[in-house]
Amino acid sequence: MAGTMPHAIFVETGLDGGASVAAYAAELPGCAVFAPTDVEAAGEMPRRVAGFVDWLRAAGEEAPTFVGDNWYEVERAVAMGAARASFSLDDLPPGVDEFERYLRWLELAREALADALDAAGEPGEASALAGIEAQDRALAAQLGGAPPEPSGGPIDRLYAARDALTAALHDAGAEADGVRRAVRLAIADDLRLAEKLQSR
Numbered sequence: 001m002a003g004t005m006p007h008a009i010f011v012e013t014g015l016d017g018g019a020s021v022a023a024y025a026a027e028l029p030g031c032a033v034f035a036p037t038d039v040e041a042a043g044e045m046p047r048r049v050a051g052f053v054d055w056l057r058a059a060g061e062e063a064p065t066f067v068g069d070n071w072y073e074v075e076r077a078v079a080m081g082a083a084r085a086s087f088s089l090d091d092l093p094p095g096v097d098e099f100e101r102y103l104r105w106l107e108l109a110r111e112a113l114a115d116a117l118d119a120a121g122e123p124g125e126a127s128a129l130a131g132i133e134a135q136d137r138a139l140a141a142q143l144g145g146a147p148p149e150p151s152g153g154p155i156d157r158l159y160a161a162r163d164a165l166t167a168a169l170h171d172a173g174a175e176a177d178g179v180r181r182a183v184r185l186a187i188a189d190d191l192r193l194a195e196k197l198q199s200r
Contacts, residue, residue, distance in 0.1 A: 007066060008074040009045055011038050012085040022188070025049050026074070026089055027064060029102055029180060030109060030187025038073070045071040059108050061101070082134060090181035099174035102183045103166075109190040110162055116197035117155060128193050129154040135189065136161035139182040143168040162186075 008026035015022055015034070023041035025031040031052040035041040046069035056063040077085035094102060133154070137147040140161070145168025150157045165186060172179060 007049075007068075007071045009042055009071050010087040010089065011041065011073050011076045012079055013038065013076065014079040014085075023073075024087075024184060024188065025052070025071070027066075028052055029184040030105055030191065032184075032188035032192070034192055038076075042071060042073060056105065056108070061104060061108070082131075082138075084135070084185055086181055090178070090184065092180065093175045093177075094180055096174050099179065102180075102187075103169060106166070106169075106183055106187050106190075109187040109194070113190040113194040113197075116194040120197045120200065125193060125197065126154050128196070129158050132189050132193060133158045133161040136165040136186060139178070139186065140164040140168040142178050143172040143176055143182060145171065 010024045010026055012022040012024070020034050020036060021038045021041045023033045023035070023038065023045055025045060025048070028049065031049055033041045033044045033048045035044060049066060049071075053063040053066070075087050075089075077087060079085050093099075133150070136158075137150075140147045143165075145164050147164035148160055150160070152160075165182065169179060169182060
């Protein structure tokens with residue numbers, strides 16, 4: 001019966017200078033809704049999860065089946081400027097198989113963003129590109145990576161930062177602190193920008 005199985009949502013406030021809230025599906029790292037309010041973000045979660053699962057399956061990935069549409073907030077944290085929020089689940093390392101699966105999801109998200117950038121024909125969202133680049137560089141450094149100095153145009157810098165994060169994740173492995181958080185944020189933000197570009 002719909003609505004009988006509870007599913008956890010983590011809520012991040014203070015994004016975009018306080019203009020946006022993110023809701024993350026705890027069971028699907030990178031599945032997020034960005035909206036003006038927490039009520040809107042949480043309310044959109046069932047539809048977002050269905051789309052995320054369809055996206056994964058269309059790419060040949062296994063994805064869980066969710067029973068019911070009872071998504072509820074279990075934790076809330078505030079983003080402080082460029083420093084994105086962390087949640088208790090972020091502290092739990094994924095299993096090796098989970099980790100490999102999440103890395104594949106990250107690659108799919110990056111392909112979606114690359115396709116959207118190609119279709120847009122111009123960088124367009126320079127501040128969003130710079131934000132993802134800066135975040136990927138910071139996440140790579142937190143995982144022990146050494147991102148190269150920024151050079152080239154916005155897209156070149158974005159790709160260099162994403163390559164650095166991917167390498168840092170592979171080198172760190174599933175047990176490293178911050179791995180789950182890095183994957184969650186990278187997937188969510190890549191898909192957010194891809195969808196924004198596609199809707200223009």
